[in-house]
Amino acid sequence: MTETSTSDRPTALVTGAGRGIGRAIVLRLAREGYAPIVVDLDAEAAEKVAAEAGGRAVALDVTDTDAVRELAASVPNLDVLVNNAGIFPPAPIAEVALAQFRAVMDVNVLGPLNLIQCFLPQLSAARGAVVNIASTAAKAPVPGTAAYSPSKAALISLTKLCAVELASTGVRFNAIGPGGVQTEGTASVSADPKREARFNELLPLGRRALPDDIADVVPFLVGSDGRYVTGQVIYVDGGLTESTIPFLQAAQRI
Numbered sequence: 001m002t003e004t005s006t007s008d009r010p011t012a013l014v015t016g017a018g019r020g021i022g023r024a025i026v027l028r029l030a031r032e033g034y035a036p037i038v039v040d041l042d043a044e045a046a047e048k049v050a051a052e053a054g055g056r057a058v059a060l061d062v063t064d065t066d067a068v069r070e071l072a073a074s075v076p077n078l079d080v081l082v083n084n085a086g087i088f089p090p091a092p093i094a095e096v097a098l099a100q101f102r103a104v105m106d107v108n109v110l111g112p113l114n115l116i117q118c119f120l121p122q123l124s125a126a127r128g129a130v131v132n133i134a135s136t137a138a139k140a141p142v143p144g145t146a147a148y149s150p151s152k153a154a155l156i157s158l159t160k161l162c163a164v165e166l167a168s169t170g171v172r173f174n175a176i177g178p179g180g181v182q183t184e185g186t187a188s189v190s191a192d193p194k195r196e197a198r199f200n201e202l203l204p205l206g207r208r209a210l211p212d213d214i215a216d217v218v219p220f221l222v223g224s225d226g227r228y229v230t231g232q233v234i235y236v237d238g239g240l241t242e243s244t245i246p247f248l249q250a251a252q253r254i
């Protein structure tokens with residue numbers, strides 16, 4: 001574990017925050033007055049975002065229990081935890097190696113559990129909130145991504161379990177399910193302009209999401225306006241997962 005700089009405002013830890021959705025969440029929470037702890041595998045990326053947001057950068061792997069425990073020992077107060085780090089390597093389900101399937105479950109499910117377990121005392125003391133970044137893939141499986149859809153379904157189930165079993169700690173647990181979002185991690189998906197235009201045309205809100213579209217939902221879930229909300233999933237997907245009929249109509253168009 002390597003790290004830089006500290007602060008003493010109310011604290012929000014975001015994983016996978018060196019780029020993409022995680023970076024946007026850090027910047028939004030910083031504007032809300034939180035001191036962000038920017039966690040990423042990539043030390044340089046974490047430091048860049050921490051410098052932008054006025055926070056602390058920590059380079060670690062969310063699946064590394066010792067590193068997360070060591071970090072937790074150095075963070076006396078934590079109000080908000082956003083489990084955003086996730087991986088989505090392509091693989092056919094009929095052939096995916098069990099080791100690769102396990103690696104995705106490790107990062108996308110056991111990573112968030114690891115952070116929740118290690119930071120529960122601080123979150124409980126603050127009567128804080130956890131947001132897990134799931135995906136529409138939890139609801140509508142994405143062929144060719146093997147463990148990804150099962151991992152996000154498991155993350156939603158974990159969110160609901162924690163909301164109920166840990167309610168007495170005072171911590172609320174919710175999830176966000178983004179649809180298609182333009183990030184460094186999905187750059188190849190929207191690289192073909194024709195395919196991208198077709199995707200946008202079929203989407204009810206008419207465009208792929210930007211990271212800020214996802215980040216802007218977080219303050220409600222972690223703030224006082226969301227005080228009676230726990231165990232919920234907000235799909236921030238431009239209507240993607242509710243557009244079966246428009247999709248069929250488009251498919252039948254002559």
Ligand SMILES: NC(=O)c1ccc[n+]([C@@H]2O[C@H](COP(=O)([O-])OP(=O)(O)OC[C@H]3O[C@@H](n4cnc5c(N)ncnc54)[C@H](O)[C@@H]3O)[C@@H](O)[C@H]2O)c1
Pocket residue numbers: 015016017018019020021022039040041042045060061062063084085086087088107111133134135136177178179180181182183184185186
């Ligand atoms: N982009 C999308 O279209 C989309 C859609 C639905 C859900 N999501 C989810 O949103 C989250 C962020 O997606 P993104 O597109 O911004 O991803 P991204 O690949 O652009 O960025 C992910 C970041 O997480 C870090 N990371 C990966 N594994 C890590 C680990 N083990 N420990 C610590 N850091 C790690 C990476 O270094 C990277 O900086 C993911 O959980 C993803 O599944 C993304």
